[in-house]
Amino acid sequence: MFNFSLFDLEFVYPWWFLALPFPLIVFYFVPAYRTKQSAIKVPFFSQLIEALGEVPSAGASQLSPSWWQRMTLVISWILVITALAKPTILGAPQIRESFGRDVMVLVDLSGSMAERDFSSSTGNNVSRLDAAKEVLADFAKTRQGDRLGLILFGDAAFLQTPFTADQDVWLALLNQTEVAMAGQSTHLGDAMGLAIKVFDQSHQEKGDEDREKVAIVLTDGNDTGSFVEPIEAAKVAKAKGVRIHMIAMGDPQTVGEAALDMATINRVANESGGQAFVALDRESLLGAYQEIGKLEPQLYESSTYRPKQSIHHYLIAIVVVMYLIAFTMATLNRGRRLGQGMEKNNV
Numbered sequence: 001m002f003n004f005s006l007f008d009l010e011f012v013y014p015w016w017f018l019a020l021p022f023p024l025i026v027f028y029f030v031p032a033y034r035t036k037q038s039a040i041k042v043p044f045f046s047q048l049i050e051a052l053g054e055v056p057s058a059g060a061s062q063l064s065p066s067w068w069q070r071m072t073l074v075i076s077w078i079l080v081i082t083a084l085a086k087p088t089i090l091g092a093p094q095i096r097e098s099f100g101r102d103v104m105v106l107v108d109l110s111g112s113m114a115e116r117d118f119s120s121s122t123g124n125n126v127s128r129l130d131a132a133k134e135v136l137a138d139f140a141k142t143r144q145g146d147r148l149g150l151i152l153f154g155d156a157a158f159l160q161t162p163f164t165a166d167q168d169v170w171l172a173l174l175n176q177t178e179v180a181m182a183g184q185s186t187h188l189g190d191a192m193g194l195a196i197k198v199f200d201q202s203h204q205e206k207g208d209e210d211r212e213k214v215a216i217v218l219t220d221g222n223d224t225g226s227f228v229e230p231i232e233a234a235k236v237a238k239a240k241g242v243r244i245h246m247i248a249m250g251d252p253q254t255v256g257e258a259a260l261d262m263a264t265i266n267r268v269a270n271e272s273g274g275q276a277f278v279a280l281d282r283e284s285l286l287g288a289y290q291e292i293g294k295l296e297p298q299l300y301e302s303s304t305y306r307p308k309q310s311i312h313h314y315l316i317a318i319v320v321v322m323y324l325i326a327f328t329m330a331t332l333n334r335g336r337r338l339g340q341g342m343e344k345n346n347v
Contacts, residue, residue, distance in 0.1 A: 153191035155183025189226030
């Protein structure tokens with residue numbers, strides 16, 4: 001039933017074992033209980049004991065238990081004392097993890113993210129999206145204990161990855177993204193609105209209202225026709241307790257459809273309690289995520305514990321079974337003796 005070693009056994013109340021020698025103390029230092037009984041004097045006492053073949057003796061008689069009765073008493077006492085000490089089996093070590101934050105990463109997949117004006121860690125020219133993937137991979141490794149989510153946006157916003165503590169899965173789904181897979185434009189406000197909705201749904205389902213909520217938005221263009229204005233989304237985010245950090249990827253001096261609306265980006269960050277960053281190259285992009293890491297330090301805690309299972313009730317059950325067996329045996333022996341006595345009397 002149990003698979004454990006002696007090292008996995010502990011007693012909650014070990015001082016009960018001090019009571020083990022108590023029966024011996026009573027046996028040697030407390031006199032046996034004596035009772036007085038009335039006797040009948042008969043004038044033919046000598047003839048009576050001669051007929052019975054008994055030798056008269058003075059004093060009281062004391063019942064003597066058999067060996068198995070003594071063993072039953074000894075084992076029962078030991079089991080009862082051990083049960084009172086409450087033996088407990090320690091289970092295998094378990095790790096309890098307490099996650100700190102929910103971090104939703106919003107990545108712009110508009111057509112301008114295909115511009116090859118960034119460099120990789122090896123110095124090769126890569127697209128903005130590839131540079132973002134590389135930096136985000138390093139960022140995810142520093143978020144132990146956080147649950148990461150991923151929202152992609154272009155003409156529309158969609159949830160690529162719900163909140164998960166599995167960083168490998170999160171990175172795999174991030175690496176599957178491609179430029180323009182969500183459309184060519186930049187619906188920034190709709191993406192922020194979706195992030196707020198996902199935060200609400202996740203916390204209602206899991207009951208984690210106290211968890212800190214952080215959104216990191218990576219974009220290289222201005223909002224182009226969202227149903228929800230970015231500023232309004234930022235106000236809702238603040239009311240919901242969501243901090244939004246904005247990272248503007250590219251040159252703020254760019255004009256046209258790919259121009260960065262720094263006024264909106266800065267105001268969104270300020271309204272929600274976050275900060276805004278500008279990333280002109282890979283180093284500044286990496287620096288932005290490192291700065292966010294400092295602003296949102298890990299809130300991860302893990303503790304190791306061993307589940308406990310008390311077995312004292314099994315010991316009491318053994319005592320009950322032993323006494324039932326002893327009572328049955330005593331009853332059968334008494335019946336056998338009575339039967340033998342009746343046979344002798346009949347003879």
